[in-house]
Ligand SMILES: *[C@@H]1O[C@H](CO)[C@@H](O)[C@H](O)[C@H]1NC(C)=O
Ligand SMILES: *[C@@H]1O[C@H](CO)[C@@H](O)[C@H](O)[C@H]1NC(C)=O
Ligand SMILES: *[C@@H]1O[C@H](CO)[C@@H](O)[C@H](O)[C@H]1NC(C)=O
Ligand SMILES: *[C@@H]1O[C@H](CO)[C@@H](O)[C@H](O)[C@H]1NC(C)=O
Ligand SMILES: *[C@@H]1O[C@H](CO)[C@@H](O)[C@H](O)[C@H]1NC(C)=O
Ligand SMILES: *[C@@H]1O[C@H](CO)[C@@H](O)[C@H](O)[C@H]1NC(C)=O
């Protein structure tokens with residue numbers, strides 16, 4: 227089809243020079259007047275949010291305007307439908323007008339400006355209106371007027387939502403960074419196929435509804451986990467590193483305009499118990515976005531402080547009338563935020579603060595299994611991220627010499643629960659507490675290290691985590707049936723973004739190791755008809771006379787072996803320089819690239835990762851013999867990146883249980899929030915209607 231270039235050119239000319247480039251003056255604000263929540267935002271009826279207005283006056287650079295003096299006389303009105311546009315304070319019946327704030331910030335317009343260290347300076351005039359809500363569904367128009375006739379218009383929609391709940395409980399599983407290509411690869415490793423027919427399937431393959439969702443962020447096409455969790459839990463796209471706020475341009479990361487999460491809304495509307503489960507450190511983005519609000523996901527002490535005390539309690543924050551009020555279950559790693567010290571809130575023993583708030587605190591799997599179901603429970607099982615499934619189950623010696631006990635006593639955290647242990651126990655606690663109050667419950671359970679291991683190109687560990695997630699979903703469905711909650715519980719499984727990953731063939735690791743040149747080693751990769759069949763589901767020494775299906779030590783639905791001679795060959799694009807040998811790294815997670823001394827930040831292959839070496843087939847005498855050997859793969863990323871990065875792909879959504887039919891089709895990440903809130907019937911009561 228012929229392209230109408232004239233239309234395109236007209237459309238482009240008014241767009242600022244800085245829009246849609248590497249660096250932006252302020253994401254989601256291409257004009258000099260900014261409204262947050264910005265254009266195209268949808269709200270759930272009654273959901274709390276803040277408004278932030280900014281007027282920019284760039285002092286220099288390509289957009290320099292008005293001598294760097296921002297208009298302080300800006301006005302802002304809101305109209306419902308075709309009604310009159312009422313001044314914001316009239317519209318919301320405010321008794322006082324917020325104070326005018328002013329500040330400056332700077333940014334680079336492009337890479338040339340960055341190399342030359344010539345930042346553009348911008349002066350700002352701003353106001354923020356806190357803790358508002360719109361209860362009545364319909365279209366709203368918000369207009370910021372500034373600089374004698376310039377206007378920034380935001381179209382907002384308060385979506386309709388059914389008043390009746392379909393599901394009493396919701397369990398949202400997040401496979402962090404999990405793409406369909408990874409699920410396909412995990413199926414290949416763990417499920418036997420005969421002549422092209424799988425003899426068993428992943429649990430995810432068997433859910434009632436399948437959809438897929440778009441993960442891009444509000445102002446960049448690649449998202450991080452903070453921003454994407456915000457979309458999944460609040461129904462609002464935001465910026466990289468932002469947790470449940472729209473990113474403003476001020477330096478204070480706690481003053482950005484907040485939005486209410488599904489966990490907060492569930493707590494506020496139903497009073498029901500909330501569960502937060504992750505194999506990451508518990509202040510990490512995906513769990514944090516359930517309850518915390520900050521522009522900067524790295525503020526771990528504030529993030530965990532907010533779990534207990536809410537956003538208003540944070541020094542430098544503002545009124546926020548909602549919160550998680552201490553989730554009933556918090557399970558994960560990240561003891562560094564609880565042991566008294568530099569990582570804990572105000573340096574206090576934060577375990578003790580939880581205990582004072584009535585929490586039962588547990589530190590290992592034995593204690594977890596033994597503990598009762600009646601109390602709020604904090605389970606912290608390691609310093610930093612929890613151990614990976616492959617290390618816990620196949621190479622347990624890697625748990626030694628870590629000095630990562632959650633108590634901080636310097637011993638090793640060897641008795642760590644897996645995602646299945648965590649999730650099943652969390653269900654029991656939430657159910658016991660919900661029964662007492664006559665409510666349902668809400669839980670998020672995250673397989674965090676699919677992403678963490680994909681970042682370091684450790685595909686075996688990533689797929690082990692993915693199989694553990696699948697095993698957890700399978701066990702969860704069985705457990706819900708057992709306790710009679712399967713018909714009350716909506717289960718949703720999705721990811722927050724992808725990574726460049728797919729399988730393109732098989733690799734003969736023995737042949738690869740025997741070659742001396744990098745180019746010859748690559749001949750070990752077999753493609754198309756030479757890609758072979760899975761070596762993971764058959765016993766190492768199975769003979770043509772005996773094709774018994776052997777169940778691995780870790781049970782069905784996991785590989786029989788992780789180090790067959792013929793391994794899967796996987797990878798793709800978004801990588802730093804690294805060595806590749808297509809063999810499992812038995813001594814722990816990989817470290818693909820290392821920084822070298824140069825005048826720029828430069829990461830090159832780690833010479834000790836998948837190093838050249840002899841191939842030793844594992845034997846009964848030497849079961850863990852190394853069988854590595856790699857060749858150099860040059861990266862495609864900027865050399866300042868030591869790891870693989872997130873990618874654009876849409877990710878799958880699987881759902882079962884009441885309300886699951888809504889998850890069919892193709893939609894945006896933000897729709898997951900609305901679908902869950904609809905299923906739980908969290909819409910405001912008519913009696914709450916007070917917005918206009
Ligand atoms: C803008 O002004 C600031 C402050 O004087 C200066 O540091 C910066 O280099 C200038 N940037 C450009 C793009 O001229
Ligand atoms: C806006 O109008 C006022 C009064 O006419 C004038 O003093 C001011 O310079 C104008 N500002 C801009 C940015 O055009
Ligand atoms: C330290 O405690 C004060 C209240 O005493 C609180 O406002 C502040 O947010 C706490 N700081 C952190 C990082 O938790
Ligand atoms: C709160 O912030 C103020 C100003 O930054 C600071 O002086 C004060 O020490 C802080 N208080 C706590 C408890 O962190
Ligand atoms: C579990 O934690 C408790 C309390 O810290 C401790 O007494 C016990 O020895 C731990 N058990 C194991 C197996 O690590
Ligand atoms: C087939 O292989 C399995 C696993 O190695 C072994 O236990 C079994 O005895 C073998 N059966 C025959 C008939 O050789």
Ligand SMILES: *[C@@H]1O[C@H](CO)[C@@H](O)[C@H](O)[C@H]1NC(C)=O
Pocket residue numbers: 803804829830831858859860861
């Ligand atoms: C390829 O990788 C090696 C090892 O990291 C590095 O020395 C070399 O400069 C890379 N080549 C390019 C074109 O980046």
Ligand SMILES: *[C@@H]1O[C@H](CO)[C@@H](O)[C@H](O)[C@H]1NC(C)=O
Pocket residue numbers: 811812813814815816817818832834835836837852854
């Ligand atoms: C396993 O990974 C670690 C961390 O990158 C590395 O030091 C080690 O050499 C790797 N082992 C092999 C045999 O590749």
Ligand SMILES: *[C@@H]1O[C@H](CO)[C@@H](O)[C@H](O)[C@H]1NC(C)=O
Pocket residue numbers: 317318319915916917918
């Ligand atoms: C503001 O007050 C008017 C008149 O009392 C009322 O109809 C409207 O619902 C109120 N709006 C809000 C947002 O409270």
